[in-house]
Structure formats: structure tokens, C-alpha cells
Amino acid sequence: MRPGVGARLRAEPALALAIAILWVLIALFIVYPIAMLLARVFVEDGHFTLTGIAAVLTDRHQVVAFWNSLLLGTLVGVIGTAFGFIFAFAATRCRLSPTLIRLIDVAVLLPLVSPPFTMAIGYIFSFGARGLITYDLLGIKGAGVYGMTSTMTAEAATYFPIAYLALRPMIAAIDSNIEGMALSLGASRWRVFRTVTLPLCIPGLANSFLLLFAASLADFATPLILAGNQFPVLPTQAFLQITGLFDLRGGAALSLMLLVPALLVFVAQRYWVGRGHYVTVTGKGAGQAPFDSVTPVARWTLVSLCVAVTLFIVYLYVLLLYASLVVAFGANEAFTLQHYRVVFTEGLRVLGDTLIIAAIATPLGGFYGVLLGYLVARKRFVGRTTMEITSMVNYALPGTIVGIGYLIAFNDPPIVLAGGALIIIACYVFRYGATGIRTTIAMMQQLDRSLEEASESLGASSSTTFRRVTLPLILPAFFAGLGVMFIRSMTAISATIFVVSLSWTLVTVKILENMTELALGVAAAFSVVVVAIVFIVIFAIGRVLRRLRAAGASAVTGLLAT
Amino acid sequence: MAFIDRGLRAFRAAAAALAVCMFALLGAPAATAAEVNVYSIWPENWARPMFEEFEKATGVKVNFVRFSSGEALARVVAEKNNPRIDVLFGGPVETFAAGVPQGIFESYKPPSFDKLPERFRESSGQWVAIADDPLVFMTNKKFLAEHKLAPPASWQDLLNPVYKNMLQMADARTSGTAVTRIFSILEVNGRDENKAFAYMKQLRPNVQLYTKSGGGGTLPVGIGQAGGGIFFIVDALDTKAKGYDVAISFPKEGIGTSAEAIALIKGAKNPDTAKKLIDWATSAQMQSLFAKYKINFVPANPEVKVEPSLAAVLQGAKIFPIDAKYAGANRKQVVDRWIAEVLNP
Numbered sequence: 001m002r003p004g005v006g007a008r009l010r011a012e013p014a015l016a017l018a019i020a021i022l023w024v025l026i027a028l029f030i031v032y033p034i035a036m037l038l039a040r041v042f043v044e045d046g047h048f049t050l051t052g053i054a055a056v057l058t059d060r061h062q063v064v065a066f067w068n069s070l071l072l073g074t075l076v077g078v079i080g081t082a083f084g085f086i087f088a089f090a091a092t093r094c095r096l097s098p099t100l101i102r103l104i105d106v107a108v109l110l111p112l113v114s115p116p117f118t119m120a121i122g123y124i125f126s127f128g129a130r131g132l133i134t135y136d137l138l139g140i141k142g143a144g145v146y147g148m149t150s151t152m153t154a155e156a157a158t159y160f161p162i163a164y165l166a167l168r169p170m171i172a173a174i175d176s177n178i179e180g181m182a183l184s185l186g187a188s189r190w191r192v193f194r195t196v197t198l199p200l201c202i203p204g205l206a207n208s209f210l211l212l213f214a215a216s217l218a219d220f221a222t223p224l225i226l227a228g229n230q231f232p233v234l235p236t237q238a239f240l241q242i243t244g245l246f247d248l249r250g251g252a253a254l255s256l257m258l259l260v261p262a263l264l265v266f267v268a269q270r271y272w273v274g275r276g277h278y279v280t281v282t283g284k285g286a287g288q289a290p291f292d293s294v295t296p297v298a299r300w301t302l303v304s305l306c307v308a309v310t311l312f313i314v315y316l317y318v319l320l321l322y323a324s325l326v327v328a329f330g331a332n333e334a335f336t337l338q339h340y341r342v343v344f345t346e347g348l349r350v351l352g353d354t355l356i357i358a359a360i361a362t363p364l365g366g367f368y369g370v371l372l373g374y375l376v377a378r379k380r381f382v383g384r385t386t387m388e389i390t391s392m393v394n395y396a397l398p399g400t401i402v403g404i405g406y407l408i409a410f411n412d413p414p415i416v417l418a419g420g421a422l423i424i425i426a427c428y429v430f431r432y433g434a435t436g437i438r439t440t441i442a443m444m445q446q447l448d449r450s451l452e453e454a455s456e457s458l459g460a461s462s463s464t465t466f467r468r469v470t471l472p473l474i475l476p477a478f479f480a481g482l483g484v485m486f487i488r489s490m491t492a493i494s495a496t497i498f499v500v501s502l503s504w505t506l507v508t509v510k511i512l513e514n515m516t517e518l519a520l521g522v523a524a525a526f527s528v529v530v531v532a533i534v535f536i537v538i539f540a541i542g543r544v545l546r547r548l549r550a551a552g553a554s555a556v557t558g559l560l561a562t
Numbered sequence: 563m564a565f566i567d568r569g570l571r572a573f574r575a576a577a578a579a580l581a582v583c584m585f586a587l588l589g590a591p592a593a594t595a596a597e598v599n600v601y602s603i604w605p606e607n608w609a610r611p612m613f614e615e616f617e618k619a620t621g622v623k624v625n626f627v628r629f630s631s632g633e634a635l636a637r638v639v640a641e642k643n644n645p646r647i648d649v650l651f652g653g654p655v656e657t658f659a660a661g662v663p664q665g666i667f668e669s670y671k672p673p674s675f676d677k678l679p680e681r682f683r684e685s686s687g688q689w690v691a692i693a694d695d696p697l698v699f700m701t702n703k704k705f706l707a708e709h710k711l712a713p714p715a716s717w718q719d720l721l722n723p724v725y726k727n728m729l730q731m732a733d734a735r736t737s738g739t740a741v742t743r744i745f746s747i748l749e750v751n752g753r754d755e756n757k758a759f760a761y762m763k764q765l766r767p768n769v770q771l772y773t774k775s776g777g778g779g780t781l782p783v784g785i786g787q788a789g790g791g792i793f794f795i796v797d798a799l800d801t802k803a804k805g806y807d808v809a810i811s812f813p814k815e816g817i818g819t820s821a822e823a824i825a826l827i828k829g830a831k832n833p834d835t836a837k838k839l840i841d842w843a844t845s846a847q848m849q850s851l852f853a854k855y856k857i858n859f860v861p862a863n864p865e866v867k868v869e870p871s872l873a874a875v876l877q878g879a880k881i882f883p884i885d886a887k888y889a890g891a892n893r894k895q896v897v898d899r900w901i902a903e904v905l906n907p
Contacts, residue, residue, distance in 0.1 A: 061906045130786035243632030244736030330785035331805035407640045502625045513628050
């Protein structure tokens with residue numbers, strides 16, 4: 001018989017303490033900034049007011065933008081998840097050569113490790129009236145680049161690696177013996193895939209749909225450049241409302257509209273996934289699959305698809321590299337290293353600031369994600385669901401709103417953080433730690449509780465069980481979380497543009513600035529350097545881990561160590 | 563938590579020192595007693611040389627970050643109760659005008675104040691202009707050649723169907739450039755709003771994209787993704803200087819110009835150095851440096867001569883100032899109407 005919740009917490013002071021600390025942090029860095037922002041929005045001269053907000057919410061064009069955002073988020077979620085799944089499945093089940101897998105890994109990680117705008121800028125050069133692909137290659141005249149198709153494909157291409165990153169360890173963790181048994185019982189490969197493999201992936205698929213949907217809802221950079229005037233979406237509208245029309249109220253109201261679908265998807269996902277039972281990691285070990293999971297035709301289709309997508313991404317980055325090495329792309333294409341000279345002189349301090357902040361935010365965010373994910377997935381305590389939902393708020397809200405909220409909340413006493421590094425670090429941890437939380441929870445849903453129960457029934461405390469049993473099992477989630485934290489710390493912009501200061505500024509802000517002032521070469525050079533740094537760091541982490549860690553972490557470190 | 567931040571700063575200083583040893587590229591910032599903190603709306607490649615010259619002239623160190631006008635204003639408003647900066651530098655007057663009712667500026671009249679034309683200063687000294695920036699038509703020469711066109715010389719030329727879906731210009735929701743453009747159109751139509759809006763609606767099918775920033779369309783026009791557009795002269799001449807093959811022209815009916823401003827922040831922590839910067843920026847001392855650094859603004863201070871090559875471009879162009887009173891009184895109404903009737907018909 002299980003003891004009551006209260007009794008368990010009393011019996012485990014470490015658990016109670018961890019929960020208490022998490023609540024304090026969540027209150028401080030998630031609830032407080034949003035509350036301060038809401039206070040600015042809804043309170044005027046001490047009175048509650050809806051002026052300004054009503055006007056925005058009843059505006060026909062904002063309503064259109066709302067539905068456009070939902071459509072875009074859904075399409076990006078579905079298409080990105082589908083591609084993430086295809087890539088993950090091909091990488092784990094199609095017996096690809098390790099070299100090919102490594103090449104694909106490097107290429108598909110590019111959009112994920114790049115500063116925003118890079119993909120969109122590549123699109124601007126490639127499609128359109130004088131686009132390299134539409135005009136120079138295909139000879140189409142008067143092609144358009146702005147609109148839903150460009151925005152959607154650019155976002156899907158940017159975010160599908162998240163799905164790949166989340167799904168690959170999950171598929172790898174599925175005991176192929178289960179599939180083998182189904183095959184040997186006479187089921188066709190398609191039937192095995194449909195009735196065994198796919199259902200086992202549902203937590204991961206739902207999880208990655210949620211991540212991509214949220215990423216699309218929060219992305220203002222891509223639509224800002226690619227959506228044009230015919231396809232307005234809310235994050236961009238909110239950004240324009242605040243920075244263009246100087247209407248904080250209206251902008252915040254638009255952003256709050258975004259919170260509704262984000263939370264709805266999240267809740268739906270929770271209940272849909274929560275109903276099934278998907279344990280595949282048990283106390284018994286899993287062997288290597290001794291059979292082919294797919295037919296040769298299916299295999300070639302999957303592989304060609306992966307290669308085509310990969311080549312497209314590589315093309316966009318060759319373009320970026322080229323832009324960083326010529327005087328002025330499209331005008332004076334003489335070779336120069338001038339842009340890199342700027343990066344390593346004027347830009348050196350910014351690079352240093354960015355690296356220091358990323359180096360601090362990464363372990364903090366990784367640990368925060370795993371701890372919170374583990375607690376809400378495994379422990380029973382009061383307010384557990386509230387904690388899980390609250391922890392997603394900063395991730396689900398558009399960055400503009402989170403950034404402004406932080407600036408308002410932490411600029412004045414009692415808590416003054418503005419102007420320092422901590423406000424940026426906190427912003428990263430509580431915004432992008434969410435990825436680690438989601439991955440951990442999804443991972444925990446695959447782990448049999450009996451492993452931990454065995455440990456606890458033998459007298460180990462919660463913390464010992466977590467450290468000795470659970471942690472090694474969820475290390476892949478932890479390292480995936482670390483990777484995402486580092487990448488985001490190097491590349492995020494929407495929220496951080498409001499929390500950088502005179503003393504601490506970030507490379508992405510610099511890139512945005514250079515892009516908007518026609519210094520495209522410098523912007524490209526900065527982007528190339530950022531991508532290189534991220535790859536080196538991830539490679540180094542992977543090397544260290546491979547030396548230190550056992551089989552449990554290999555799936556993800558293999559990915560990260562490319 | 564401040565001590566953590568100090569620690570981090572020390573760590574960064576150490577890292578910076580290490581970088582100096584390794585690359586001998588970056589000098590550790592010398593600690594100066596006098597400093598001033600600035601948000602610059604001017605791009606860094608124009609703001610940096612100006613601030614370096616100021617430092618040379620006065621010994622006051624300028625710490626600055628660059629933001630677009632909207633982001634800078636949003637930050638200053640959010641930081642109102644505990645200002646982080648002393649001076650808001652550069653950026654169109656519209657941005658400053660929007661800040662005045664927010665109570666974020668402190669009135670200050672520099673020595674040059676009385677010499678400036680009325681449109682270059684807010685009457686109580688909430689902001690003062692440091693430069694002037696006329697609008698121009700910029701077109702891609704290859705596009706013109708392909709369609710056997712001369713550079714547009716009239717607002718009517720832009721209505722030519724060959725420009726269908728090929729023009730880029732700024733979005734009035736976010737850009738002072740766009741507001742200046744709309745008021746130019748009002749002006750050339752004798753301030754007859756219905757006539758001006760009829761023109762803009764007629765122009766709409768030719769517009770491929772309304773960009774977020776005033777200069778957002780320069781690169782697309784430069785590389786030929788768009789055929790042309792309406793931009794500030796600084797952005798247009800910068801595009802040309804980068805090597806893009808573009809033509810710059812003016813409409814015979816005339817086109818408007820907008821001032822760039824500077825303002826003292828209310829509650830500034832370094833008011834003395836801030837005033838020094840404002841004195842310097844509004845004087846001939848700074849504005850005569852525009853030519854040296856190839857910044858194609860027209861100086862606001864009447865004592866400074868327009869640089870010859872810029873003057874050559876401007877020669878014969880009919881440029882009129884936007885009446886601040888008329889624009890101020892009608893801005894919101896006109897922008898709202900533009901959003902409703904032109905942007906989202």
C-alpha cells in the first residue's frame with residue numbers, strides 16, 4: 001500500500017525541498033514577470049480596464065492572424081514531426097552506413113544551431129523574381145517568395161530537427177525484439193510498423209508535435225521576413241504592435257491570445273498520451289535487431305527523401321558561407337576576409353559575452369529540465385499538474401512578451417536584475433529548459449516504474465533512486481536538454497533582444513542589427529562563427545560523454561557527437 | 563545577486579585579458595571616470611565613429627547598444643522607473659514624438675537650439691534634431707533596362723503596370739520612413755486625404771512587400787528581387803556604395819524629408835555627460851563629420867555645409883519638410899486609415 005502524499009513528503013525532506021525550490025523559482029521567473037506584465041496591461045491608474053484590448057481582439061485582421069497562426073503551427077507541427085520521424089526511423093532502422101548518418105546529422109542540425117533569420121535570408125535569395133533557384137535555375141519569371149508556403153517550409157525545415165532529436169533516441173530505445181516477435185508471428189512489415197512500432201512512438205510524436213507547434217507559435221523572425229502582407233500571423237503582429245505602434249497593451253493582448261491554443265494543445269497531448277501504456281524499457285536488456293525492418297523499396301524511398309532534404313539544407317548554408325566571404329552578395333562578389341576581421345575585432349566581446357552566458361545557462365537549464373520533468377512524471381505531490389503547465393508558459397508565449405515581461409519585472413526593486421547577465425541566463429533557463437522537461441517526461445513514460453519501485457522497496461531514498469537508477473536511464477533526455485539549451489543560448493533572439501544591456505549583449509542581437517543595416521556579409525560571418533562554435537562544443541561534449549558514459553547515453557551522444 | 567554579476571564581469575575581464583594575450587586584437591576597455599550610456603537607433607557603423615570622435619574631443623566614454631527605433635522606445639518606456647541610459651541617440655523624429663507623451667524625456671536646450679529651424683526642435687526641448695533625411699525613389703537598373711524604362715520621375719510613374727508586384731516600401735505600422743512617405747503623398751495631393759488614399763490604393767497592386775524597417779527593401783531592390791521602392795536617401799546611397807546597381811531619382815511633384823533626433827532621458831544617471839553629448843551632437847562639431855565617414859545625412863545645423871557629392875544628388879530635387887503640426891495632429895488617424903484601406907483592403 002502506498003502512503004499518503006503528505007506522509008511521503010515528510011519522509012523525504014530532499015524531495016520536499018526540491019519541490020519547494022522549484023516552486024520559488026517558477027514563481028519568481030515565470031509567474032512574476034507575466035503578472036507584472038498583465039498588471040501593466042489591465043490596470044490603469046489603479047483601475048481594472050479593458051480599453052485597447054477589446055479593440056485589438058475584435059479587429060478583423062487580428063482574428064485572421066490568429067487563425068493563420070493556428071494553421072501555420074499545425075502544419076509545421078505535422079510536417080516537421082513527419083520529417084523528424086522519417087529521419088529518425090531511417091537513421092535507426094534502415095541500416096544506413098555510419099558515415100551517411102553522420103553527414104545527415106550534421107546537415108539537419110544546421111538550421112537548429114543557426115541564429116534565426118539565416119534560413120529566411122537563404123529563402124529570399126533562392127526564391128522570388130531573381131531567385132537563384134526560381135530564376136537562375138528554373139527560369140521562372142515573376143515568382144513570389146512571400147507568403148504561407150515559404151513561411152511554413154522554412155519553419156518546418158528549421159524546427160524538424162527538434163523532432164528528429166526527440167524521436168531518434170525513442171525509436172532506438174524500442175526493443176526491436178518486440179518487432180521481431182510480431183514479424184515471426186507472420187505479420188507484414190507494414191503491419192508491424194503500423195500496429196507495433198508507430199503506437200510505441202506516440203508519446204514521442206505527440207511530444208514533438210507540441211514542441212514544433214509551440215516553436216512555430218513563438219517564432220516571429222521567420223514570418224517577419226517571409227510571410228509578407230497577405231499572411232499575417234500573431235507573433236509578428238504582437239511584435240509589430242509593441243515595437244511599431246508602441247502599443248504594449250495591444251501586443252500583450254495578442255500574445256495572450258496565443259497562450260490559449262498553446263495550452264489547449266498541451267492539455268490535449270497530456271490526456272491523449274497519458275491514457276496509453278508505452279513501457280518498452282524494462283529490467284530486461286534489448287538486443288540488436290537481427291532482421292530488416294523495412295522492405296528495400298521503402299528503404300530507398302526513405303533514404304532518398306532524407307538525402308534530398310539534407311541537400312537542400314546544405315545548399316542554403318553554402319549560400320550563407322559564400323555571402324560571408326564576398327564583399328557584397330549580388331553586387332561585388334570578390335573574395336574577402338574583411339567580414340571575419342570585423343567579427344574577431346569589434347565582435348569579440350559580444351562573442352565572449354554570449355559564450356559565458358551560454359556556458360552558465362546550459363548546465364542550469366539542463367538540470368532544471370530533468371529535475372522538473374522527473375518530479376512531475378514520477379512523484380505525486382500537490383500542484384503537480386499546475387507545476388507542469390506553469391513550467392511551459394515561458395516557452396509557449398512569444399519571446400517578445402517574455403522579454404518585455406522580464407524587463408518590466410526585473411528593472412525596478414525589489415528584484416533588480418536588468419543590466420546584468422543573470423536576467424539573460426534566467427530568461428534562457430526558464431524558457432528553453434522546457435525542452436528538457438518535455439523530453440524527460442516523454443522518456444519517463446517509456447520507463448517501467450518497477451525499476452524505481454524495486455530500488456525504493458530495497459530501502460533507497462527518492463534521491464538515491466533518482467541518482468542511481470533513474471538518472472542513468474534518462475541521461476539521453478538530459479543530454480538532449482543540454483544540447484538544446486546550449487544551442488538556444490547561442491541563437492535565441494526574440495526574448496533576449498529586450499534583456500541585453502550595455503554591459504551584456506549577445507551575438508544574435510548583433511546579427512539582427514547587421515542584417516537590417518545591409519551589412520549582410522558581417523551578419524553571415526557572425527552566423528558562420530556561431531554555427532562553428534556550437535558544433536565544436538557539441539562535438540566536445542559528445543567526446544567526453546562517450547568516454548565517460550555507458551550504453552544508456554549512446555543514442556543521443558552519437559547524435560550530438562557528430 | 564549583484565555579487566554574482568560582479569563575479570561574472572571579473573570572469574569576463576579575465577577572459578578578455580586572455581583574449582588580448584592570444585590575439586592582441588582587443589584592448590581592455592580603459593576605465594574612465596566620465597561616461598555616458600546611450601541607446602543608439604543609428605546603425606553601429608555610423609554611431610561608432612561619431613562616439614569615438616566624441617570620446618576624442620571630450621574624454622567622455624560612450625557605452626552604447628544599438629536597437630531599431632521601436633525596440634529602443636519600448637525599452638526606454640519599460641525602464642522608465644529606473645532608467646538604464648542617459649541619451650536616446652538618432653532615429654526618426656516620429657519615434658521621439660511618440661515618446662514625449664510617455665514622459666520619458668527631460669527637456670534640454672543645447673547651445674545650438676536657437677539656431678535651428680523650428681522643425682528641427684521640440685519647442686520645450688524634449689528632443690532636438692541632429693540630421694535631416696529626405697526620401698528618394700530607388701530602382702534596380704537591370705530591371706529598368708529590361709523594361710526599357712527611365713528612373714521614375716513622378717509619383718505617377720510608379721503606377722506603371724510593369725512595376726506590378728515589384729515595389730518594396732516600409733510598413734506604416736513600424737517605420738517612420740513610411741509615415742514620411744504617406745505625408746509626402748498627402749502633401750503632393752494638396753492634403754486632400756481622399757485623393758491621396760485613392761493614389762495609395764492604386765499603387766497597392768504594385769507593392770510586393772511593406773517591410774518592417776525603412777531600409778528593409780534596399781537589399782531586395784539591390785539584388786533585383788524587387789524592381790524599386792521609396793527609401794530614405796541614407797539607405798539608398800548606402801546601397802549604391804555597396805556596389806548594387808541602383809538608380810536614385812526624385813519625383814517632380816516633390817517628396818518629403820524627416821529629421822533624426824536626440825533626447826535626454828528623464829532620470830538620467832549621468833546628466834552632465836549626457837548634456838555634453840547632446841551639445842556636441844547638435845553642433846557643427848559632429849555634423850561636419852558626416853562627410854568624413856560617408857554618412858549621407860543632410861546636416862540639421864545650418865552652420866554645416868552639405869557634402870558636395872550629396873549636394874550633387876540632391877541638386878534640382880524638390881524636397882519639402884513635413885509640417886510637424888499637421889503630421890502630429892493627423893498621424894494616428896492617417897496610419898489607421900492606411901492599415902484599414904491600403905494594407906488590408
